[in-house]
Amino acid sequence: MEDPFAELLIRCSKQDQIAFKQLYQQASPKLYSLALRLMQKPELAEDVLQESFIKIWQKADTYNVQKGKALTWMATVTRNKALDKLRSLKLKSKEMDIQYEGLDFASTDLEPDHQEDLSQEMQRLRECLKQLQPAQRECILLSYYYGHTHQELSEKLNKPLGTVKAWIRRGLETLKPCLS
């Protein structure tokens, strides 16, 4: 099986706790990193990570290898948990001390070694993202990684709200044929 996470996840669906621990050890650094950017506070990000992995354990049998990679499935679980928590806590990023920001890690000019580590799916997504204008790409990536609203992006980028909305709308329109 090409996806090692998928193999572990399938074993988790059979209540294999050893596989679950391996899955946690291998996948948690990326998922925690995602939760940190959305939550901005390590203690909240750890709560999200914990709740996400409990859900991953409980719902492992619903994962379908035909529908995508296991890491992306787990990332979706984690991201949705984080957004739910932000919503329930009614947290606004402007009320928090920003510890994690920027998109250096998602630069379009990745080191060749780093590029080789990426999956085919991610390399394809990067090619699609490269088709966007820099401002469109920045808005979409800031929304994904940090959960920024249109208003927050407007303030952060010091651009009119309408401009930000237009960048996002056109960016998604450009991405659609590439992703479909």
Add this chain to the structure above:
Amino acid sequence: MDPARIGDIKTMSELNRYQNPEIFEKLAMAYAAGTLHGRARQRFEKLKSKLVYLEETTNAYESQFSNLVELLPSEKPSDQVWKNIESSIQTKDIESRSNKSSWLSWLTPAYSALAATAMAVMLAILLVVSPDTGSPVAYAAVFEDSQSNPVAITRITSDLAVSVDVVKGITLKEGEVLKLWCHPKNGGKPMEMGEIASSGKSKLTISSEEWENLQSIGKLVISSHAYGSAQPSTRSTLLQSNLSRITEE
């Protein structure tokens, strides 16, 4: 179509508009990319939970955008996170198995996770739990709360050791202690086995004579007492469980 308009869906004709791929794909993309926020996001979640094609389209886009996680630098969470996860899934597993109400359910791998020591001993040989026959090699009792969730597991083995694992902490008033008692099948005076901790594991020992007498014991009781008092009149029964005999087949 402004995604925020999704909040205005009221009529069937409007709902039908979201069967238009041009519209629902844009919404699904915006949702997956994280650019759909606030009430619009909540309403979209409700809508996609009702419309299978919308759910499927959203899942497909979520799967694509979630590849972005690969670009993130790895960050190590504290070790406590895994401990909490491990503890939680084991507790939930025990709860789900206890709900099956099988009188053998405590002899499952889930229980072994919390009672590893005893299980290692008992599963090394083929055992059966029998209320009536055979020579016992051990006794066991699982104390449950009013919702049938396990609170404590007691094992008494032929090496005269009594082990009590309180897996769900018991709250005591200040100055109170917990004691374990055994009650004869045919009534009669309960016998105190010793004091136990309100959480975690406690170890007690019994005499050979007490081991032999266990055959006449029907149930175990955990009760709270004012510190220093062993008078039955001052005790308050918190938990009780039938005592099961474990025999070698």
